[in-house]
Amino acid sequence: MRVGLLTEGGYPYATGDARVWCDRLVRGLAQHEFEVYALSRGPGQRAGDWGDLPRHVSRVRTAPLWGEPERRRGGRGGRRQRRRFAEHFGELAAAISVPYGSGAPHGSGVSHGSGASGRRTALADRFAHGLYGLAELAAEYGGLPAALRSEDAVRTLERACHTTGAPHGAHQARVADLLIVTEALERALRPLSLDWYGGSAGDPGLSGADLCHVATGGAAVLPGLLAKRRFGTPLLLTEYGVRLRERYLAGAADAAAGRPPSGPARTLLAAFHGRLAAEAYARADLITPGNTHARRWQERCGADRERLRTVYPGMDATRFAEVGEQGAAQAGGDDRALVWVGRIEPAKDVIALLHAFAEVRRWQPDARLRIIETRRGEGPEADGYPAHCRALADHLFPDEAADAHSAGDNPVSFERLGEPEVPTLADAYAAGGVVVLSSVVEGFPVGLVEAMLCARATVSTDVGAVCEVIGGTGLVVPPRNPRALADACLALLGDPERCARLGAAARARALELFTVEQNVAAFRGIYLELMSHCPVRRDEVGEGGGPLPFARPAEAHVPGRWTAGRDGGRLGHWRPGPAAPRPASEHTPASEHAPASEHAPASEHASALEHSPVWADPPPPEPLGVGPRPSEEGA
Template sequence: MNPTPSRERVCLLTGGGYPYRRDALSGWCRTLVEGLRRFRFELLTVTDREPPSAPAYPLPFNVRSARAVAIDRSSARPERRRGDSDDRVRSAAALLSRGLLGDRDTESRTRGAREPGEPGDRGDHPGRREARSPSNGLGPGDGWGSEGRGGREGEEAAEGWGVHEGGAREALDGRSREARDGRSRGAGDGRSREAGNGRSREAGNGRSREAGNGRSPGAEDGRFPEAGDGREGGVVPADLVFSEGLRQIAELAAERPAILASLPLADALAEAWRSEGRLSMRDARTAATLLRHALGALTVPMPEADLVHCVGGTTPLLTALAGRWRTGTPLLLTEARTPVARHKPHEERLSPAVRTVLRRFRGAVARTGYAEAGLIAPLSAYHHSWALRHGAQATKLVQVPAGVDPSEYPGAAELDTEPAVVWAGSGGPDSGLTPLLAAFEQVVAAVPSTVLHLVGVTAAHEDHCAEQIERMRLGRAVRLHPLPADPRDRYTAGHVVAHVPGPADPPYRLIEAMMSGRAVVGVDVGPAAETLGDAGVLVQPGDPAELAIAVTDLLRSPSRRRQLGDAARRRALTHFTNDRVVRVYGALYSDLAAPPPAAAFELALAVPAPRSEPPVTLRWLVREDR
């Protein structure tokens, strides 16, 4: 007889994806929900755009609810004048702003050098851009420098901060002692427990550590001068400073969501970053507006659940962190996209200073998530190593590669048509479309009859695609297709699949192409190399000519195409099937969502128990000669 199925409730938290949008990540989430039918799911997607009106996928019976929430934009309006907010609000803003300074060490480890124009760029490397030079396109006050339009305002902002310095110092001192002593901080409903208790688990056998210990990620990563004075002396881990500030903001937002509008982030940023070369008030206000909007995710209410599985980037992770601090619910974090991209395409128009603030904010949120998560499930060795470099504990990491259903992508024979190349993506500015078209222009010159099929282009990006195609004068050689409802139709039209991902795209499309049995030419970005292996052709990023040569060679060699296509499908069947994903996540869910074991007690007597003779009824069994 089968045991009673598990009915633990899991909140699957995404950033504008499943079940409201059809894309590769949503398809992965659908596989997870439909495969784990013994769990009850509460689906929540948090987005900064207009929420969809209806799900794009039919919901299985084990989904209790599905909700899409848009971040309230009113929280991003200009803050009130200094003095209108209380000490708690100003203290939280100061801690958050000062904690961002600790990302300097992480950036130096991962990027080797700062972006020209960033704080700390003192001109000791070639090709630098002067923050105040008229030739770099930045006027006074637009970049990093001690002068400019924000000069006098920055001096005024520096006044009046002594009111809350003592409170900030006390909070940090207490948190630092907790980190050193290993004590846990209780969450809202008392579900948080100290390390080593029933909820604590050894990650080596798939178990998580304590739920809600109040420690911040990467305590060893950078050291930060004590918040009270900003001078050399006592130090507090910078990520601990940021985590405490974020936690305080989450607590304030839970009490009164409108408090975000009065968060004095502009003043706090200008004051905290003065040692970096001073963030001008103009840039500080711009960064503060964007940060307040992002922090609106802290106000999104979470459904009641036994486990929160956060899949996505900064926005859903902020919601998950706020919910965890309120209730102590265990958190499972999946790194679905390349974390903390250098900067997003729509941020190009921002000054280098503002982009630096945003990038450091995303990195600090990710490290806070690493600290609070019970388990972290990166999709690849690439994501695994990235998490380690940014403070994740190795014992928390359980690598779970992506997978697809082989029955949805059967290996089909090539069509007897003109040479065709398939690319799958949204078609947006950050989707990899631009380098693809640059390479395809050279492919058409070598093989004039070749057609490029752009599969999965969303309605929101059709105009952008058409504009790019017109600019490259490719005309009818490029055809746009929405994402087919039947996965079998995604790659069958092509003879070669060009995998040119965006900077943050997960490897799902690559695995789909491999499972379809098509020859793949991939750009070596993110986990592409470890996913494709020797079952395809890899080219270096930023070289359209090399990509064009590889595609052209395969179009002219049918036998090599078939050989690589068969090898790609075999590799996908061996390493990237959905049953493996469902099986591993089912074990992770059961481990994190299961109730803690009953407390065990060991009885120790201070006085040894007296010895006595065996009972009379047993003495006759004992031989007298013994």
């Protein structure tokens, strides 16, 4: 099977969890041929090293979603091209001028069905009509970047925002906001203008793929949508972190920090990404969220429950095998220490953890807190937030900080992964008796699974997929509640036997659900299932592009019908279909077209059956009983 793997900012560029998961998937499915189509988010990604790709990755094609677009044929074009662009972009602009999740405003001219559901369907239809119209325009004229950045695009978007009945946020959009939006739309829609779709025998591109697997949402979905629309290629969408949710959170963070874009621009861009996500969920043959938390987001965005299947991300358990098999008692960690592992950033809420530890120290003075940083965050707050956490620790424990002559004397220690005390992740989790997760925002808690593989007892906040992952093998408290966090930590620090029991149960659960082997086995079955239900039909051609005779053997055709029984059984019960009627001619006697039971004895049918070919349909069975068969008129 030839699989087109579509990524954005992940494999083979990034070094984070997205790249690691894709690499494990590709290496685990070595029986298939992979072609990677990667979109990069920045110059740093494109300049990075791809590493050692497996042999069955036949090619990697890349395109940037940043910087100026490449100079290609096609521009604003003539009058006919500009008229078609205004029509299609006007449909898309009308759909995104209404905030995602709401129906069409009164007076907008949109009517489809009845009620809010009908209005949402009408907006989705307009968005799809505009999107695929722009794609056809790009295929015909060679690209859209110049048109999407033109004055015509700005004016079209302005008319959509100022339509009578449009929301107040869209009415407030100024020229600067419209320029920001059109530039962002040009970058997001660049996959429509790429030459990835092929069609020739020498470079088929995505037209030669048997399956398109999108490893993330966002702009990476566009090539898969076009391949499905043009070639009928099955589309599989995997989201371990819902891209629409990430964009909402990023927009909120930008607003809190006072950074552009402005409110109207954020509203329009959020509506665009919401419509794109809804279109992807509607067209995908199967959607595989990484957890129930992501699944709920997808359902709210319009994904059909029947096409949703949760597949947990696989993790390498061998790195933690030694520590996990030893258990909490033999790992050599300090039973009085709480361990926090991760990236120090506001979403992890280390501030609440420090306040909770101050309460723990009141009741257990010999307790310690080890904060182990895995890697530095990105953005302006990368240095500011860790410094604020250290200052708060000095403020909460002034006597200990003043008298400490080494890191070991301070009840709170800030350490870095890779230092002599914690050279590996397994050593970090084994450094204490209880592992703490204090986040206020979390998708799939990878660090929590790592602690479970190390057989550690855990205290976590109820965010994201934490409850689904922990499954009763640890303590869960509300987020932003230092007192509840402190009480849970004290309950485990004072009961080593309970910690050992919870750690053993956590490791057993992680090995059952969250390993690489489980993940690869799930996708191996999904690939085969999609190909069996949605086979790609192509005309076989030779080297010169001409038809290839005998490309399909005669054995590929099996007469009869394959149907399921009335009891809802699975496919596989073969029932012969009725024999095809022979056309009557002037040389064929009428008796040959009459029912066999009325014109010939059963022995003649048996003789005819003996001389009939093995692939022929058997004659209909004789009715039971004696006497002539009743006709329809007399029945």
